[in-house]
Amino acid sequence: MNGDLSVIISGFGGQGALFAGILLCHAAVVEGKHTTWFPSYGAEMRGGAVNCCVNISDYDVPSPIIDKADVVIALNDASQEKFESKVKSGGFMIINSSLSHLQTKRTDINYIKIPLNELAQKLIQPAFVNVIALGAFLEKTKILKIESVKQVMKEMAKTVSAKKAALLPNNLECIDFGASIISQRMVTV
Amino acid sequence: MAKVLVKGNEAIAQAAINAGCRCYFGYPITPQSEIGEYMGKHLPPMGRVFITAESELASVNMLIGAGTTGTKAMTSSSSCGIALMQEAFSAMCCAQVPGVIVSVMRGGPGLGNIAPAQGDYFQALKGGGNGDYKIIVLSPSTVQEAIDLTYRAFHLALKYRNPVMLLADGVLGQMMEPAEFGEYPYKDPDVTQWALDGADNREPRNIVSLHMPEGEMEMLTNKIFEKYEQIAKNETTYEDYLLSDAKLVLTAFGSVARVAKAAVKKARDNGMKVGLFRPVTLFPFPDKDLHETAVKTDMILDVELNKGQMLLDVRSAVFGACPVEFYGRPAGGLLTPDMIYKKITELYSKLENTEAGVK
Amino acid sequence: METLVYKRPESLLKDGHFTFCPGCGHGVVLRIIAELIDEFNLQKDTIAISSVGCSIFLEKFFNLDVAGASHGRSPCVATGVKRCKPDKFVFTYQGDGDAATIGFNETIHTACRGEHITTIMINNTNFGMTVGQASATTLVGQVTTTTPAGRKAELTGYPLHAAEIVSKCDGTAYAARVAITSTKNIIQAKKAIKKAFEAQVKGLGYGFVEVLAACPTNWHMSPVESVEHIDKVIEQVHPLGVFKDITAQENE
Structure with missing residues (x-):
């Protein structure tokens, strides 16, 4: 990939789609890149459909709103349905096959189906599907270094509650595991 | 100072704090509630004032109270909430009370929705308040500009003794991007010549918006419009x-x-x-x-x-x-x-x- | 040799004179306030907040800093002023149309927040300045320009009892209703307003004094009849009394 990429991360409220986007954005700042994060959510506090759109670029990002994304990460079936048409031709879509059994509809994009929820069971608990997906995304696109995200996680752990900070090792394991799904070809890429 | 990743609403709130905002008065409404939350978290520990008012009517009138003392203060709201404040904007222009208002537009008319929109340009510029008046309206396009224009809003409010509105929308309020805060870059004018602080060794002052004697209101309005001409000459960007x-x-x-x-x-x-x-x-x-x-x-x-x-x-x-x-x-x-x-x-x-x- | 027993309070403007109707209660209450500000030596530290109605022209009478407020919002303006200048003395001067009708929400919330300000509310049971329409405190049966056949409870409900309701708010330090219908009552009224001022000076909370005052012009009565009307009729509905006083507990 070149130094200019857009990604939509979508799921139901509580899956951490928005947070995955924020991690990505922070990591882009660490690497001195231009970036924008723009969320969209329903009126509900929990359980509604949420998504965010992240742009990462070597240049100024004029519009936080995009027509089509290079990559879509769909953490559930509703997200797959809503955003399958929003992937640029030649781009790809990561689908959480644990929660989506929908048929794919396009031939001009690639699909990476990962049973995120099942795989998450194998890790120290709690494990996070959003972070695993992020690891896979970064390994596939190489748009930012995994290390940058880890740095962000470590910085964040210093400012959050002790309860949340205690989950740092889980997050670090999830992101590495996500990357290994791609590098070790645990799924069809 | 390095760039930090920051949400538009929070950038506005932090910039207000940096600008020396002593008081925040507000009432929650999506998509700008983060501004009030941020102020509620940060102002009281600094010994500054934070009040969740009983309504937008109340918060904007508290803003007037703070403004009459020459204190830097702010309120924020969105569409239907800003609608409730219009009477006060007119009064502030008439009585020449400074104050900063942040308007983060959502969908309308009516309760509308919480999606981003720009349907409140007329509301900000052509006002629902009565009489001939103008509020200064600044329109940021990026999070960086939201910070810079928040600084400018506080300065212009005191410089011209007029309400200043930062007119943002749900996209800018909710989005995040890297931005730099820097330091508040303005030198603010002295307020002691007009602010209310008790008539100690001076004649009593009043800051009011009722002028009944024949011709008084006309004269005042003309004087205030001369000020608007100066604003147009000096501040157009x-x-x-x-x-x-x-x-x-x-x-x-x-x-x-x-x-x-x-x-x-x-x-x-x-x-x-x-x-x-x-x-x-x-x-x-x-x-x-x-x-x-x-x-x-x-x-x-x-x-x-x-x-x-x-x-x-x-x-x-x-x-x-x-x-x-x-x-x-x-x-x-x-x-x-x-x-x-x-x-x-x-x-x-x-x-x-x-x-x-x-x- | 003459002894001066009656002089103009410093807190009233030397060249100011009241412009109220004959028999109106405003002048008496404004003078009481000015005397008390003198007594507390607060003239150089006071910011008065005017309201909308006959209570509006404070800057024409008081030798004090004055901020104006829109109809019903003076407790909010006072809140903003007091929070910025906590060492200053801040009071609102409102009528029943302002404090108990359009602005009662603000009155209640200011009381609940326990703002360190004082409200003096003149209750003449009608909108005086706009020539006598029914307000929230208008008595059942009272003839006004909007209730020409008398206020009917089945149409417009019942009068609002401001001082009693304000007294129920936890942030209220002092709440009372007084009248100025006799020398004795005027002395009582001054005592009540003094208590309400004390509540602020001592930082105890919100002080609220409702003053029953005559409006002979709109009541279509003579000044003397108006005073009798307050004593005999209005006080039956809006009884005099101190409904809350934590300054008393403080003094014990």
Whole structure:
């Protein structure tokens, strides 16, 4: 990939789609890149459909709103349905096959189906599907270094509650595991 | 100071704190509640004032109270909440009370929805308050500009003793991007010549908005309008993006301007001479500059997230110098770069065909 | 040799004179306030907040800093002033149309927040300045320009008892209703307003004094009849009394 990429991360409220986007954005700042994060959510506090759109670029990002994304990460079936048409031709879509059994509809994009929820069971608990997906995304696109995200996680752990900070090792394991799904070809890429 | 990743609403709140905002009065409403939450967390430990008022009516009148003492203060709200404050804006202009109001627009009319929109341009600029008055309106397009214009809002409020509105929208309020806070860059004027602090060794002062004697209100209004002329002369700001050779010029404000910018960029990449004129101050509106631009270009396309509100000011500034087209979506419908780009290509080909016909 | 027993309070403007109707209660209450500000030696530290109605022209009478407020919002303006200048003395001067009708929400919330301000509310049971329309405190049966056949409970409900309701708010330090219908009552009224001022000076909370006052012009009565009307009729509906006083507990 070149130094200019857009990604939509979508799921139901509580899956951490928005947070995955924020991690990505922070990591882009660490690497001195231009970036924008723009969320969209329903009126509900929990359980509604949420998504965010992240742009990462070597240049100024004029519009936080995009027509089509290079990559879509769909953490559930509703997200797959809503955003399958929003992937640029030649781009790809990561689908959480644990929660989506929908048929794919396009031939001009690639699909990476990962049973995120099942795989998450194998890790120290709690494990996070959003972070695993992020690891896979970064390994596939190489748009930012995994290390940058880890740095962000470590910085964040210093400012959050002790309860949340205690989950740092889980997050670090999830992101590495996500990357290994791609590098070790645990799924069809 | 390094760039940090920050959400628009929180950037505005932190910038207000840096600007020396001593008091925040507000009432929660989406999509700007983060401003109040941020202030509620940070102001009290600093010994500053935070009040969740009983309504927007109350919060804006608390702002008046703070303003009469010459204290830097702020309130924030969105669409229907700002509607409730209009009476106070008129009173503040009349009594020359400073204050900063942040308006983060959502979909309307009515309760509308919580999606981003720009339907409150008229509300901000043409006011629902009574009488002849103008509030200074600043329109940020990026999170960085939201910080810079928040600083400027506090300064202008004191400089001109007038309410200043930062007119943002749900896109800017909710989005995150890297920005730098820097230091508050202005030197504020002395308030001790007019502020209320008890008539100690001086004549008593009053800051009121009722002037019954014959001719008094007319005289005062004329005086205040002289001030508005000074504001127009000194403070008018706009962004020129690729205007010098543009045959088609887009006009847009706020977050939509950056979506338009992406479309202009794409048009330039495809050989079309297109530019963007972005008013940063909506009052004072850069009408002279826009007119000069209109004289040199073939067509203007005004793009807004509403049914055509700034359009009236654009047309008035252009004053027939070139045709003005409009493209917009109301009530929470978003525009994307491709949607604007499509409109650009449509109009641009019309321009070229007309030219070919003339030749 | 003459002894001066009656002089103009410093807190009233030397060249100011009241412009109220004959028999109106405002002048008496404004003078009481000015005398008390003198007594507390607060003239150089006071910011008065005016309201909308006959209570509006404070800057024409008081030798004090004055901030104006829109109809019903003076407790909010006072809140903003007091929070910025906590060492200053801040009071609102309102009528029943302002404090108990359009602005009662603000009154209640200011009381609940326990703002360190004082409200003096003149209750003449009608909108005086706009020539006598029914307000929230208008008595059942009272003839006004909007209730020409008398206020009917089945149509417009019952009068609002401001001082009693304000007294129920936890942030209220002092709440009372007084009248100025006799020398004795005027002395009582001054005592009550003094208590309400004390509540602010000592930082105890919100002080609220409702003053029953005559409006002979709109009541279509003579000044003397108006005073009798307050004593015999209005006090039956809006009884005099101290409904809350934590300054008393403080003094024990």
